[in-house]
Each structure stands twice: as C-alpha cells, then as structure tokens.
Amino acid sequence: MKLILTADVPNLGAPGDIVEVKDGYGRNLLLPRKLAVVATRGAEKQVAAIQRAQRARQIRDLGHAKEVAGELQALSLTIKAKSAGDSGRLFGSVTAADVVDAVRTAGGPALDRRTVEVPGQIKTVGTHKVTVRLHPEVTTELDVNVVAS
Incomplete structure (x- = not known):
C-alpha cells in the first residue's frame, strides 16, 4: 500500500514522505490515526505543502x-x-x-x-x-x- 505520511512515524519516515507499507499496517494503524493518507495524484500534490509546514516547525540544522x-x-x-x-x-x-x-x-x-x-x-x-x-x-x-x- 502506497501512503503519504502526514506526521513523523518512528522507523518509517517524516511528514511528506511517500512510503510503501503492508496493507494491514496502513489500514489498521496509519490511516485511522491520521498519520498517513493514501497516495493518489491529488494527494501527491499536497506533499510539497506538508513538507513546507514541517520545515517551518523543524529545527534548522x-x-x-x-x-x-x-x-x-x-x-x-x-x-x-x-x-x-x-x-x-x-x-x-x-x-x-x-x-x-x-x-x-x-x-x-x-x-x-x-x-x-x-x-x-x-x-x-x-x-x-x-x-x-x-x-x-x-x-x-x-x-x-x-x-x-
């Protein structure tokens, strides 16, 4: 299952990352907790906005x-x-x-x-x-x- 992370998930990725996970992990954990959204063409366009918001909050270096x-x-x-x-x-x-x-x-x-x-x-x-x-x-x-x- 291809997902776009909306929050930092330990050992998986940061907000805006497009990840491939097993169906059960995505359906039962990531999607219900709003940690990710299904990667569609429209959602992939939002990746840039998610990453910009994350960089604004993140420690610079x-x-x-x-x-x-x-x-x-x-x-x-x-x-x-x-x-x-x-x-x-x-x-x-x-x-x-x-x-x-x-x-x-x-x-x-x-x-x-x-x-x-x-x-x-x-x-x-x-x-x-x-x-x-x-x-x-x-x-x-x-x-x-x-x-x-």
Whole structure:
C-alpha cells in the first residue's frame, strides 16, 4: 500500500514522505490515526505543502539543535499537578503537552509536543526524566520536578 505520511512515524519516515507499507499496517494503524493518507495524484500534490509546514516547525540544522539542547539543559522545570493523594500519587498524569507548557513558561524555546518522550506515564510527585528528540542526531534529557498544588 502506497501512503503519504502526514506526521513523523518512528522507523518509517517524516511528514511528506511517500512510503510503501503492508496493507494491514496502513489500514489498521496509519490511516485511522491520521498519520498517513493514501497516495493518489491529488494527494501527491499536497506533499510539497506538508513538507513546507514541517520545515517551518523543524529545527534548522544540527548546530541549531545543539544550541536548543543547551538552552533546555539550563532550564529548571516544575510542573504543578492538579491534585495528588496522601501517598504522592497523582489523580491523572503528566503528559508531553504539560512538559512543553512548562518549558514555555520557564522561558525556553518553543517545542512540538511530538518531540517530547515521556517514559510510560508520570503519575507520582517527584523528579522524573523526560527525553526530547530535537534532531535525528541530538536528544537531550530534562529533569522535570512534579509537585502537588
């Protein structure tokens, strides 16, 4: 099945890439999650628009990615969870979008939530490690302190 990716799919490609995948993978995973569209003549014309939008959001180059990683390392991130029980367990969890908001609040660079990888779910108060993939060659880890409000 020939598809055009609309989002970054690990181990497959970036937005705008035309890929050939097995029918089941395309039908059952990529298409329902809106990660890809079927490659038709009309859709292939939209590839340029998708790639332009991606380049606007993307880190410019390796040097810029290292610069942004340095900025992120200098930040002290604290996320105030809505509520927690007596044992420190949160009612809910901290998501990648919460981490991006905390970076923005701390005066850091604008990040896309899809570049932030939260290991499992953060469901307890304390310090947790979060990975940010800025460039295929540059990843950085952030310490996120979760406190109950």
